[in-house]
Amino acid sequence: MPKVNTKLVLWDEIVGWCWRLADKVRMEGFKPDVVVAIARGGYVPARLLCDFLDIHDLISLQILHWGKAAEITAVAHVKYPFVVDLSGKKVLLVDDIIDTGDSVIIARDYILSKWKPAELKTAAMQWISPVAKIKPDFYVEEVKEWVWYQYPWTRAEDTTNFFEKIVKESAKEGKLEWTYEELVKEFRNWYGIDVGETYYRIALTRLLENGLIERRGERYVVRRQ
Ligand code: AMP
Numbered sequence: 001m002p003k004v005n006t007k008l009v010l011w012d013e014i015v016g017w018c019w020r021l022a023d024k025v026r027m028e029g030f031k032p033d034v035v036v037a038i039a040r041g042g043y044v045p046a047r048l049l050c051d052f053l054d055i056h057d058l059i060s061l062q063i064l065h066w067g068k069a070a071e072i073t074a075v076a077h078v079k080y081p082f083v084v085d086l087s088g089k090k091v092l093l094v095d096d097i098i099d100t101g102d103s104v105i106i107a108r109d110y111i112l113s114k115w116k117p118a119e120l121k122t123a124a125m126q127w128i129s130p131v132a133k134i135k136p137d138f139y140v141e142e143v144k145e146w147v148w149y150q151y152p153w154t155r156a157e158d159t160t161n162f163f164e165k166i167v168k169e170s171a172k173e174g175k176l177e178w179t180y181e182e183l184v185k186e187f188r189n190w191y192g193i194d195v196g197e198t199y200y201r202i203a204l205t206r207l208l209e210n211g212l213i214e215r216r217g218e219r220y221v222v223r224r225q
Contacts, residue, residue, distance in 0.1 A: 002192030004162075006148045014152065017125040017140045018045050022052035024138045025092065030121055032092035038063055038107050039079075041096035044153055045125055049094060059084065061110065063103040076102040078110050086117040097126040097149055101133035150193060159187075159195050159203040164212060166190055167222055176222040178213075180204070183220070 025032070035055050037046030039062035050058050062079040091111060095104050104122055112120060123138040128146060150158050166186050167178070184200050204220065207213050213220045 003190045004148060004192075005146065006150055006191040006193050008193040008195065009149050009151050011152050014044060014125070015048065018048035019052060020140045021045070021123055021125060021138055022049055024140075025049070025053060025121075025123065028138075030092070030137075031090065032121070033057060033089040034059060034086060034091050034117070036061055036091055036093045036107070036111060038093065038095040038103055040153075041103075041151070042094045042124075044151075045096055045123075046094040049092065049123070053092075055092075061107050063106050065102065076106045078106065081110070081114070083114050086111070086115040089117045091115075091117040091120040093120055093122045095122075095124045096151060097128065098122075098124045098132045098134065098136055098139070099128050100131060104136065105134055148191075150191075150195070155195055155199050156202045156206075159199045160206045162187060162191055163200075163203045163207055167207070167212060171222045178220045178222075179218060180220070 032053070032055055034057040035046050035050050035053075037043050037058065037060045039060045043060065046058060046060075050056070063076055064079045065076045093104065093107055093111065095107075098104055104124070108120060108122060111117065121137040122134070124136045125139070126141045126143050126149060127136055127139040128143045129135070130144060131146065148158075163183060166183065170186070180200070183204075187200070188194055204213075208215060208220075211223060214223055215221075
Protein backbone atom coordinates (compact mmCIF):
# COMPACT_ATOMS: atom_id res chain seq x y z
CA MET A 1 0.00 0.00 0.00
CA PRO A 2 1.38 3.45 -0.90
CA LYS A 3 1.81 5.91 1.98
CA VAL A 4 0.01 8.67 0.13
CA ASN A 5 -3.11 7.90 -1.85
CA THR A 6 -2.18 9.33 -5.25
CA LYS A 7 -3.77 9.15 -8.69
CA LEU A 8 -1.69 9.75 -11.78
CA VAL A 9 -3.92 11.73 -14.16
CA LEU A 10 -3.41 11.54 -17.91
CA TRP A 11 -4.19 14.30 -20.42
CA ASP A 12 -6.93 12.24 -22.08
CA GLU A 13 -8.75 11.95 -18.75
CA ILE A 14 -8.66 15.74 -18.40
CA VAL A 15 -10.26 16.18 -21.81
CA GLY A 16 -12.95 13.62 -20.96
CA TRP A 17 -13.78 15.23 -17.62
CA CYS A 18 -13.97 18.69 -19.19
CA TRP A 19 -16.34 17.45 -21.91
CA ARG A 20 -18.60 16.05 -19.20
CA LEU A 21 -18.33 19.28 -17.20
CA ALA A 22 -19.28 21.28 -20.28
CA ASP A 23 -22.27 18.99 -20.83
CA LYS A 24 -23.47 19.62 -17.28
CA VAL A 25 -23.23 23.38 -17.72
CA ARG A 26 -25.07 23.17 -21.05
CA MET A 27 -27.76 20.84 -19.71
CA GLU A 28 -28.59 23.29 -16.95
CA GLY A 29 -29.04 26.01 -19.56
CA PHE A 30 -26.34 28.18 -17.99
CA LYS A 31 -24.66 30.36 -20.61
CA PRO A 32 -21.62 32.10 -19.13
CA ASP A 33 -20.28 35.28 -20.75
CA VAL A 34 -16.93 34.95 -19.00
CA VAL A 35 -14.89 32.08 -17.62
CA VAL A 36 -12.66 32.87 -14.64
CA ALA A 37 -9.82 30.41 -14.06
CA ILE A 38 -8.46 30.08 -10.56
CA ALA A 39 -4.68 30.10 -10.96
CA ARG A 40 -2.95 27.98 -11.23
CA GLY A 41 -4.94 24.74 -11.07
CA GLY A 42 -7.96 25.97 -13.00
CA TYR A 43 -6.08 27.13 -16.10
CA VAL A 44 -6.30 24.04 -18.29
CA PRO A 45 -9.87 23.05 -17.39
CA ALA A 46 -10.99 26.67 -17.86
CA ARG A 47 -9.39 26.87 -21.29
CA LEU A 48 -10.98 23.58 -22.37
CA LEU A 49 -14.39 24.72 -21.10
CA CYS A 50 -14.03 27.89 -23.18
CA ASP A 51 -13.47 25.72 -26.21
CA PHE A 52 -16.22 23.20 -25.47
CA LEU A 53 -18.80 25.87 -24.58
CA ASP A 54 -17.68 28.38 -27.22
CA ILE A 55 -16.83 31.11 -24.71
CA HIS A 56 -14.31 33.72 -25.81
CA ASP A 57 -13.73 35.66 -22.59
CA LEU A 58 -11.28 34.16 -20.12
CA ILE A 59 -9.84 35.88 -17.05
CA SER A 60 -7.65 34.49 -14.29
CA LEU A 61 -7.45 35.18 -10.60
CA GLN A 62 -4.62 33.76 -8.51
CA ILE A 63 -5.36 32.48 -5.05
CA LEU A 64 -2.47 31.72 -2.73
CA HIS A 65 -2.52 29.26 0.11
CA TRP A 66 1.17 29.11 0.61
CA GLY A 67 3.67 31.79 1.51
CA LYS A 68 7.43 31.71 1.11
CA ALA A 69 9.35 28.54 1.94
CA ALA A 70 6.17 26.49 1.86
CA GLU A 71 4.84 28.17 4.99
CA ILE A 72 1.10 27.83 5.03
CA THR A 73 -0.49 31.24 5.39
CA ALA A 74 -3.28 31.61 7.92
CA VAL A 75 -5.79 32.62 5.29
CA ALA A 76 -5.90 31.89 1.57
CA HIS A 77 -5.85 35.20 -0.30
CA VAL A 78 -6.01 36.87 -3.71
CA LYS A 79 -2.44 37.40 -4.92
CA TYR A 80 -3.06 40.23 -7.40
CA PRO A 81 -6.29 41.94 -6.32
CA PHE A 82 -7.11 43.70 -9.62
CA VAL A 83 -10.59 44.95 -10.41
CA VAL A 84 -12.59 44.57 -13.61
CA ASP A 85 -16.17 45.54 -14.30
CA LEU A 86 -18.30 42.46 -14.91
CA SER A 87 -21.66 44.10 -14.27
CA GLY A 88 -24.41 42.37 -16.23
CA LYS A 89 -22.18 39.35 -17.00
CA LYS A 90 -22.62 35.71 -16.11
CA VAL A 91 -19.45 34.11 -14.75
CA LEU A 92 -18.28 30.50 -14.61
CA LEU A 93 -15.56 30.19 -11.97
CA VAL A 94 -13.34 27.16 -12.64
CA ASP A 95 -10.80 25.19 -10.63
CA ASP A 96 -9.35 21.73 -11.13
CA ILE A 97 -10.39 20.29 -7.76
CA ILE A 98 -12.27 21.47 -4.70
CA ASP A 99 -10.41 20.10 -1.70
CA THR A 100 -10.79 22.32 1.38
CA GLY A 101 -12.80 24.67 -0.83
CA ASP A 102 -10.92 27.71 0.45
CA SER A 103 -9.65 28.78 -2.98
CA VAL A 104 -13.02 28.79 -4.64
CA ILE A 105 -14.70 30.48 -1.67
CA ILE A 106 -12.11 33.28 -1.59
CA ALA A 107 -12.29 33.72 -5.37
CA ARG A 108 -16.08 33.68 -5.46
CA ASP A 109 -16.44 36.22 -2.65
CA TYR A 110 -13.79 38.49 -4.17
CA ILE A 111 -15.38 38.40 -7.64
CA LEU A 112 -18.90 38.98 -6.31
CA SER A 113 -17.86 41.93 -4.19
CA LYS A 114 -15.29 43.61 -6.49
CA TRP A 115 -16.20 42.61 -10.04
CA LYS A 116 -19.97 42.58 -9.43
CA PRO A 117 -21.21 40.09 -12.05
CA ALA A 118 -24.92 39.48 -12.56
CA GLU A 119 -24.48 35.80 -11.73
CA LEU A 120 -21.66 33.42 -10.76
CA LYS A 121 -21.53 29.62 -10.81
CA THR A 122 -18.66 27.35 -9.82
CA ALA A 123 -17.22 24.32 -11.63
CA ALA A 124 -14.48 21.77 -10.92
CA MET A 125 -13.57 18.35 -12.27
CA GLN A 126 -13.28 16.85 -8.79
CA TRP A 127 -15.06 17.62 -5.56
CA ILE A 128 -13.72 16.03 -2.34
CA SER A 129 -17.07 16.00 -0.58
CA PRO A 130 -16.07 14.90 2.96
CA VAL A 131 -13.63 17.80 3.46
CA ALA A 132 -14.83 20.57 1.14
CA LYS A 133 -16.51 23.60 2.72
CA ILE A 134 -18.43 24.20 -0.50
CA LYS A 135 -20.16 22.10 -3.15
CA PRO A 136 -19.52 23.39 -6.68
CA ASP A 137 -22.52 24.00 -8.92
CA PHE A 138 -20.95 21.70 -11.52
CA TYR A 139 -18.54 18.82 -10.99
CA VAL A 140 -17.76 15.51 -12.64
CA GLU A 141 -16.43 13.30 -9.85
CA GLU A 142 -17.44 13.26 -6.23
CA VAL A 143 -14.38 11.96 -4.37
CA LYS A 144 -15.34 10.28 -1.11
CA GLU A 145 -11.90 9.22 0.04
CA TRP A 146 -9.12 11.81 -0.06
CA VAL A 147 -6.70 11.37 -2.97
CA TRP A 148 -3.89 13.53 -4.32
CA TYR A 149 -4.66 14.01 -8.02
CA GLN A 150 -1.32 14.20 -9.74
CA TYR A 151 -2.46 16.38 -12.67
CA PRO A 152 -0.20 16.62 -15.71
CA TRP A 153 0.40 20.36 -15.17
CA THR A 154 2.00 19.86 -11.74
CA ARG A 155 4.06 16.79 -12.54
CA ALA A 156 7.50 18.39 -12.19
CA GLU A 157 6.47 20.37 -9.10
CA ASP A 158 4.82 17.39 -7.39
CA THR A 159 7.69 15.03 -8.20
CA THR A 160 10.13 17.54 -6.68
CA ASN A 161 7.98 17.94 -3.56
CA PHE A 162 7.53 14.19 -3.22
CA PHE A 163 11.29 13.54 -3.59
CA GLU A 164 11.98 16.26 -1.04
CA LYS A 165 9.61 14.65 1.42
CA ILE A 166 11.15 11.20 0.96
CA VAL A 167 14.70 12.54 1.36
CA LYS A 168 13.87 14.61 4.45
CA GLU A 169 11.84 11.89 6.18
CA SER A 170 14.49 9.25 5.46
CA ALA A 171 17.26 11.56 6.70
CA LYS A 172 15.52 11.59 10.10
CA GLU A 173 15.99 7.83 10.15
CA GLY A 174 19.64 8.13 9.20
CA LYS A 175 19.52 7.56 5.44
CA LEU A 176 21.70 10.26 3.92
CA GLU A 177 22.77 8.78 0.59
CA TRP A 178 20.72 7.75 -2.41
CA THR A 179 21.25 6.34 -5.85
CA TYR A 180 18.85 7.42 -8.59
CA GLU A 181 17.36 3.91 -8.67
CA GLU A 182 16.78 3.83 -4.90
CA LEU A 183 15.03 7.16 -4.91
CA VAL A 184 12.76 6.22 -7.80
CA LYS A 185 11.92 2.91 -6.12
CA GLU A 186 11.04 4.72 -2.89
CA PHE A 187 8.93 7.23 -4.84
CA ARG A 188 6.92 4.35 -6.32
CA ASN A 189 6.55 2.78 -2.87
CA TRP A 190 5.35 5.97 -1.24
CA TYR A 191 3.03 7.24 -3.95
CA GLY A 192 2.14 4.12 -5.94
CA ILE A 193 2.65 5.90 -9.26
CA ASP A 194 5.39 6.17 -11.85
CA VAL A 195 5.86 9.55 -13.55
CA GLY A 196 8.76 8.52 -15.80
CA GLU A 197 12.44 9.33 -16.03
CA THR A 198 12.10 12.84 -17.48
CA TYR A 199 10.23 14.01 -14.39
CA TYR A 200 12.52 12.17 -11.96
CA ARG A 201 15.51 13.87 -13.58
CA ILE A 202 13.90 17.34 -13.47
CA ALA A 203 13.06 16.83 -9.79
CA LEU A 204 16.59 15.72 -8.95
CA THR A 205 18.04 18.74 -10.75
CA ARG A 206 15.78 21.03 -8.71
CA LEU A 207 16.81 19.41 -5.43
CA LEU A 208 20.48 19.80 -6.41
CA GLU A 209 19.84 23.44 -7.30
CA ASN A 210 18.03 24.23 -4.08
CA GLY A 211 20.84 22.62 -2.07
CA LEU A 212 18.96 19.78 -0.37
CA ILE A 213 21.31 17.23 -1.92
CA GLU A 214 24.68 17.20 -3.65
CA ARG A 215 26.12 14.81 -6.15
CA ARG A 216 29.07 12.57 -5.33
CA GLY A 217 29.77 10.33 -8.29
CA GLU A 218 26.71 8.15 -8.78
CA ARG A 219 25.24 9.02 -5.38
CA TYR A 220 23.12 11.85 -4.10
CA VAL A 221 24.08 12.93 -0.60
CA VAL A 222 21.81 14.88 1.73
CA ARG A 223 23.41 18.16 2.80
CA ARG A 224 23.20 19.51 6.31
CA GLN A 225 20.08 21.67 6.56
P1 AMP B 1 -8.47 24.02 -1.99
O1 AMP B 1 -7.99 23.26 -0.77
O2 AMP B 1 -9.85 23.53 -2.41
O3 AMP B 1 -8.44 25.50 -1.78
O4 AMP B 1 -7.47 23.64 -3.16
C1 AMP B 1 -6.44 24.50 -3.57
C2 AMP B 1 -5.75 24.02 -4.80
O5 AMP B 1 -4.73 23.09 -4.42
C3 AMP B 1 -6.60 23.26 -5.82
O6 AMP B 1 -7.16 24.15 -6.74
C4 AMP B 1 -5.59 22.35 -6.47
O7 AMP B 1 -4.89 23.01 -7.51
C5 AMP B 1 -4.65 22.02 -5.33
N1 AMP B 1 -5.13 20.81 -4.64
C6 AMP B 1 -5.73 20.78 -3.44
N2 AMP B 1 -6.04 19.51 -3.10
C7 AMP B 1 -5.64 18.71 -4.12
C8 AMP B 1 -5.69 17.30 -4.37
N3 AMP B 1 -6.26 16.48 -3.50
N4 AMP B 1 -5.17 16.84 -5.54
C9 AMP B 1 -4.59 17.71 -6.40
N5 AMP B 1 -4.51 19.03 -6.24
C10 AMP B 1 -5.03 19.55 -5.11
